[in-house]
Amino acid sequence: MNITAFSHATRFFSYKLKIVDLANSYNQGIPPAGYPERIHRVPAMNIPIIHCSTCGSKVNTEIPPGDHRPRQVCPSCGQVHYLNPKLVVGSLPVWEDKVLLCRRAIEPRLGFWTLPAGFMEADETLAEAACRETFEEACANIELQGLYTLVNIPHINQVHVIYRARLLDTGFHPGEESLETRLFSEQEIPWDEIAFRSISLSLRNFFEDRRRGSFTQREETLLPGTAHLP
Structure with missing residues (x-):
């Protein structure tokens, strides 16, 4: 590795460590000095980009030419960083009249029940992601x-x-x-x-549709809630 490459690698590694520290500070409700304030605990993906992922320089927030929204723009290399929504994909598996749920072993919501689902990978289709997450x-x-x-859950940038x-x-x-994994009837x-x-x-949509005898594809939007995230 030549000196230039080593310098870039060292700078990028330092940048990654700094991002982890920033994420921890924000999630503990302690905004780092010199960075935007966040009052509530937020997912790491909602933390604004601080340093350029291309060259490691600190970015500016500005509206790029031809755009209409503020973006994080690197003043050194010109890279524009976009915060795009994440796709969470999963399945609602059924055996006879029961639904398969998983009790989470990780945060967030450790110990709570959910359908098997997770973040879609870059090299797969929606269907492939649903099957992979269910098996994992x-x-x-x-x-x-x-x-x-x-x-749609716009306040946490997820679908x-x-x-x-x-x-x-x-x-x-x-x-x-x-x-834990377990089959549940509607009453359970x-x-x-x-x-x-x-x-x-x-789940509520599923049981309602099953009683009607017809399943309809649904699109919903969730606003910020207080009971549990998201």
């Missing part, structure tokens, strides 16, 4: 039965996508991010222990 979190084999709920799915067998068991759902509002919404 519940070691469950499924057959997708169509896109079911799309939940949650849930597929209806049929369990192919009952050989499921907890993956690394789950403490622990509504007060569901991790996220998007999951509660998807």
Whole structure:
């Protein structure tokens, strides 16, 4: 490695460490000196970009030519950084009249129940992401039965996508991010222990549609809530 490459690598590594420190400070409710104030605990993805991921220089907030929104722009290399929404993709697996839920082994919402879901990877389709996350979190084999709920959550820059799915067998068991996996009837759902509002919404829609005998693809938008995130 030549001196220039080593310098860039060292600068980038220092930048990554600084971002981790910034994330920890924001999530503890302690805005770092010289950076924007955040009062509430926020997901790391909502923390503004501070340093350029290309060259490591501190960025400015400005409206680039031809744009209409403030962006983080690097004054050194000109790189414009965009904060785009993250896709969370999962499934609603069904066996007979019961739904498969996972009890979370990680934060946020450690110990609460959820559908198997997670962040979509860069090299996969929505369907592939749903199947992968279901297998990773519940070691469950499924057959997708169509896109079911799309939940916009603009205040945390996320879109949650849930597929209806049929369990192919009952050989499921907890993956690394789950403490427990279990089938629940509608009457058994622990509504007060569901991790996220998007999951509660998807489950309630599912049981309502099942009673009607017709499943309709739904799009919803969640505003900031206080009961639990998001």
